């Protein structure tokens with residue numbers, strides 16, 4: 255499980271504006287030749303678009319809770335209702351809406367995007383991004399891993415970075431437990447969030463604005479295939495209980 259000595263990153267140019275039903279695997283492979291072991295990183299935005307996860311803000315009828323939260327944080331109540339609809343748990347209502355999505359990712363506004371989408375429309379995250387990753391991966395003509403990324407803020411740190419919201423053909427965490435450090439001390443707790451590290455690297459190449467480059471291939475990594483989720487189990491999360499009022 256040693257890290258490889260060099261890593262290449264390829265930004266795939268030329269993808270169109272993605273519409274519902276588009277076959278992302280085919281589009282990517284028509285523009286780029288994958289090799290076995292490559293990690294294909296896709297912005298969740300385009301996966302969501304291909305899955306028809308657009309919604310009109312006007313299709314939401316905000317309930318009393320959405321209206322109350324929206325009033326407190328100066329948001330459109332329809333948008334807040336959309337966030338609540340995508341949430342399994344609300345961790346913070348103020349000064350922004352931090353929720354746990356049904357598939358386990360915790361993010362501001364349930365990862366719902368209003369940029370790169372168009373007016374009065376929103377784009378939900380894929381319903382189950384790891385399932386999306388697995389479907390796309392099956393359609394690749396090489397044995398590669400797929401990571402679905404989203405740009406997120408991080409607690410305790412300024413600035414956004416890419417994280418993995420879904421993955422397939424790769425473990426989200428590399429388990430270093432049982433390995434020895436340089437002095438022979440056995441590591442007891444280190445799980446490395448490799449899917450997030452890869453997502454952040456890919457996000458660095460994608461950009462956040464209008465470049466139209468939502469796909470990145472990273473080549474040269476060796477990675478485990480099986481492991482635990484990067485979403486922390488609720489019973490192990492020591493921060494989460496402090497957020498709940």
Ligand code: GDP
Nearest residue numbers: 269270271272297298299405464465466467468
């Ligand atoms: P997110 O991080 O998944 O929320 O996605 P962003 O909105 O930050 O977009 C990431 C990258 O994908 C940026 O370079 C966008 O310009 C690009 N992008 C977003 N939607 C599309 C699309 O439909 N087609 C193409 N070609 N690029 C897109």
Ligand code: MN
Nearest residue numbers: 365367404405
């Ligand atoms: Mn996003």
Ligand code: MN
Nearest residue numbers: 404405461462
């Ligand atoms: Mn982004």
